[in-house]
Structures are given as C-alpha cells and as structure tokens.
Amino acid sequence: MNWLRAGVLGANDGIVSVAAVVVGVASATPMAAAILTAGLAALVGGAISMALGEYVSVSSQRDSEHALILKESRELSEMPEEELAELTGLYEARGLRPEPARQVAVELTEHDALAAHLSVELGIDQSDVVSPWRAAFASAIAFTIGGVLPLLTILLPGGVRIVVTFIVVLVALAITGYVAAWIGGSSRGRAMLRVVVGGALALAATFAIGALLGTTGMV
Numbered sequence: 001m002n003w004l005r006a007g008v009l010g011a012n013d014g015i016v017s018v019a020a021v022v023v024g025v026a027s028a029t030p031m032a033a034a035i036l037t038a039g040l041a042a043l044v045g046g047a048i049s050m051a052l053g054e055y056v057s058v059s060s061q062r063d064s065e066h067a068l069i070l071k072e073s074r075e076l077s078e079m080p081e082e083e084l085a086e087l088t089g090l091y092e093a094r095g096l097r098p099e100p101a102r103q104v105a106v107e108l109t110e111h112d113a114l115a116a117h118l119s120v121e122l123g124i125d126q127s128d129v130v131s132p133w134r135a136a137f138a139s140a141i142a143f144t145i146g147g148v149l150p151l152l153t154i155l156l157p158g159g160v161r162i163v164v165t166f167i168v169v170l171v172a173l174a175i176t177g178y179v180a181a182w183i184g185g186s187s188r189g190r191a192m193l194r195v196v197v198g199g200a201l202a203l204a205a206t207f208a209i210g211a212l213l214g215t216t217g218m219v
Contacts, residue, residue, distance in 0.1 A: 006135070007142040008183065010050060012176040014146025016199050018042045019169045022154040024206030026162050028214035032155060039151040046147060051140035058132040065124055072117050083117060084109055090120050146172070166203055173199040 021042035025035050076083050084105055091101035108116035118124040149172055153165040173195045181191035 007138060008176050008180045010139045010142030011146030012173065012180070012195060013050065014043070014046060014143035015149060015169055015172050015176070016202050017046045017143075018147035019150035019154075019165060019199070020202045020206040022150055023162060023165060023203050024210035026154055026165075027207045027210035035154055036151075039147075039154065043144060043147040043151060047140040047143045050143045051136040054139040055132045055136035058135040062132060068122055068124060069114070069118060072122070073114055076113050076117065080109075080113070083113070087117060087120060146176075162207070166200075169203065170196050170199060 018039055022035055022039040025038040029035070087105040087109065088098070088102045091104050092098060096104065105116075150165050150169050153168045154161050156164055174192045177192040177195035178188050180195075181188045184191075
C-alpha cells in the first residue's frame with residue numbers, strides 16, 4: 001500500500017507539473033514544436049528531479065535504519081541482561097503483567113533477540129529496509145506516466161487542445177485523489193476536491209501567464 005500510494009502521488013505530480021507547463025506554452029504560442037519541446041523538458045526534468053529527491057530522502061532513511069540496527073546489535077552483545085529488562089519493560093508498557101511480559105521477552109530473545117528489539121523498540125523490520133534505488137525508479141516511472149497524459153492531449157490539432165487538456169487533467173487528478181484517499185482510508189470527496197482545485201489553479205495560473213506573454217509579444 002505504501003508503494004502504491006507513493007506511485008499515485010508521483011503520478012499526480014507528473015500530471016500537474018507537465019500540464020501546467022504545456023498549457024502555459026500553448027496559451028502563448030500555437031507552435032506545436034515549442035509546446036512539445038517544453039513538455040518533454042518538463043517531463044524529463046521532472047522525472048529526474050523526483051527520482052533524485054526520492055533517492056536522497058530514502059538513502060537518509062536507510063542510513064538511519066542501518067545505524068540503529070548496528071547500535072542495537074552492539075548493545076545486545078555488550079549488555080544482554082539490560083536489553084532483556086528493557087524489552088520486558090516495553091511489553092509491560094503495552095499492558096502485559098510483569099511475569100507474562102518477562103516470559104514473552106525471554107522467548108523472543110531466544111528466538112531472535114535483534115529482530116525482537118528492532119520491532120518492539122524501534123519499529124524496524126530488518127528484512128524490509130527501504131531501497132533508495134527502488135524508490136527512485138518508482139517515483140520517476142510514476143511521474144512519467146502521469147506527465148505523458150497532458151503531453152499527448154496538448155498536441156491535439158486545433159484550438160480545442162487546451163480545453164481538452166484541462167478536462168482530461170482534472171478528471172485524471174480526480175481519479176488519483178480518489179485512489180490516494182482509498183489507500184489512506186480518508187474521505188474520497190475531500191481528497192478529490194483538494195487535488196482538482198489545486199490542479200485547476202495551477203493550470204489557470206500558467207494559462208494566464210502564457211496568454212499575457214503571448215498577447216504582449218514577449219514570446
């Protein structure tokens with residue numbers, strides 16, 4: 001679910017970012033070459049930026065998790081009794097009586113002491129440490145998939161392409177908002193409204209700027 005949610009949000013970013021650029025350029029000039037160039041630049045640059053940002057963020061998280069794992073492993077090696085008492089106390093804090101808490105702590109320590117402490121004390125699953133490369137690729141792919149949609153619609157012939165792009169983008173944003181809310185278990189209506197209004201404002205702003213520049217002859 002976490003990966004699915006990240007993918008939906010990445011696609012949402014791609015839709016809004018690329019759509020805002022191509023709508024702005026299309027409102028300034030009817031030249032398809034200029035629109036396509038700007039759209040491709042936004043698509044490639046945005047995907048790389050998203051991937052780099054995700055890589056740096058997840059790498060920092062992974063480094064922190066590895067440091068905590070090494071620290072916990074060292075403590076278990078150097079002071080096992082103190083760590084057992086700590087694990088017992090953690091289960092007592094969760095509502096177990098002292099004797100059952102001690103028994104659970106002893107049995108888990110005998111089975112896999114490090115895994116027990118990482119799970120209960122730090123909320124870390126040693127076998128599921130995040131991968132920065134996987135996160136980077138997932139983010140870039142999701143952004144690209146989302147960004148391709150407005151790039152294709154803005155290349156339609158005639159003066160309807162901006163209107164069609166507006167409609168397609170807002171519908172796509174409503175879908176991504178619904179899916180994100182469904183994954184998170186929140187209100188679908190509010191989530192859809194937020195992303196649709198935000199996307200509409202972004203498109204309207206870039207359209208207005210592009211139209212202004214086009215009518216003043218600056219582009």
